[in-house]
Amino acid sequence: MGRSPCCEKAHTNKGAWTKEEDLKLISYIKAHGEGCWRSLPKAAGPPLEHPNLCCHPAIAYGSVLVCTGLLRCGKSCRLRWINYLRPDLKRGNFTEEEDELIIKLHGLLGNKWSLIAGRLPGRTDNEIKNYWNTHIKRKLLSRGIDPQTHGPINGGATAAFAAPHPSETAAPKASATDSCDETNSSGGSQDDDRDGYLDLNLALSISLPHRSPKRSQPSEPLTSAATSSSPQAICLCCHLGFQSSEACSCHTTQNPHVLRVIRRLEEAQH
DNA sequence: AAGCGCACCAACCGCACAATG
DNA sequence: CCATTGTGCGGTTGGTGCGCT
CATH class of the missing domain: 1.10.10.60 (Homeodomain-like)
Incomplete structure (x- = not known):
């Protein structure tokens, strides 16, 4: 080129x-x-x-x-x-909760470090990537879990909590509606990784970046909301037609500078 | 005390994609 | 519509510190 x-x-x-x-x-x-x-x-x-x-x-x-x-x-x-x-960086050791969240998100999203970082305030994609490669990989291996497939190391067919491929599942275990805002219905068993992702809130919140006005295009509503300094926020749940579902909780969002994105479980696996 | 190997992490590299003219 | 530019992302590398022998 x-x-x-x-x-x-x-x-x-x-x-x-x-x-x-x-x-x-x-x-x-x-x-x-x-x-x-x-x-x-x-x-x-x-x-x-x-x-x-x-x-x-x-x-x-x-x-x-x-x-x-x-x-x-x-x-x-x-x-x-x-x-x-960046002043909002957290620095310091990852907590056990962050560990588990990273593992769950990786099972759903794969090596999409920036997406995973978006769910961990104060953490960067690079930091998470390094942490995954140095700590979590070993942690999963010691549990007998393949870090890439999230299934058993000995070649078992059942993934620990990776979202099933769309073509392989007629009825996903958890829909976007189920997964979003679902914090207490799975019984909260950490041992059962398959159920583990049911309590995972996949509503991705995107903060409005501090962008130069050069790249802002007010003509496109979605783009302008994401890139301009306009205080107007757009709920992507509503934008994508989830507004009547439980997944949409934009009415509860405190921060007006937040976009909410619902990623359906069957789409999360790339 | 010195040498060696390993683990960690900051930074680089190349590619992909969106924006722009 | 196409070429170019700017940015973001994921993979990889290299420097440094630490523990072990």
């Missing part, structure tokens, strides 16, 4: 981020918001013809003056911000 590289590799730093680079990125995003990652280093960095010459204003962090110049690829900036610098 011959697409241009995402950045001028000759003029960008790679590897671990320094404290100073972190502060530069934070200060830039605080001033300009998220988005336009590709142009961020250009906007925040020193002139290419004089890469060592800093002509940018300094920002005071306590007693430290920090230049706003940033020699990083835009993708690298985005990753650093999303995975490490």
Whole structure:
């Protein structure tokens, strides 16, 4: 396709981020918001013809003056911000509840780390992916469960709690209506993984991102609600025709900046 | 104390897709 | 409609720290 590289590799730093680079990125995003990652280093960095010459204003962090110049690829900036610098990140060890939720969600969604991360506030897809590969995989293996199929390791046909494929199931064990807002009907047995996903609320809540106005298109209702700063929220349960079902609980949602998405169990398996 | 192997995790890479002109 | 651009995602890699021998 011959697409241009995402950045001028000759003029960008790679590897671990320094404290100073972190502060530069934070200060830039605080001033300009998220988005336009590709142009961020250009906007925040020193002139290419004089890469060592800093002509940018300094920002005071306590007693430290920090230049706003940033020699990083835009993708690298985005990753650093999303995975490490975002103020709403939780950091720290995963709880047992988070463990179980990740396992259940992985059984339903597969390696859709961003979707799984969307159900775990303060956690990033990268963090969950790493945690899965280093901890949970081993945990499942020790239980005799195949981490990929969520079925028994010895080749048994029954998956532990993976959603059945649409073509294989005439009547899914739990419909979207059943799964959403279902917190007390399964008996809550953690040992029975097959029942385990019945208590899983798959209503995906999507917070309105802080996007640059450039990518916002007010003409499209769904897109504009998801990308603009409009306080108007759209219930996707209603949008998809679930408004009369138990799955739709948009009337109970406190946060007006929330979109609700119902993912049907039979669609969750990819 | 030194060397080695392993585990963890931050960061990179390439691809896919949506947006844009 | 097509080419290009920008962003997001998932897989993978490499550096670092820690425990064991």
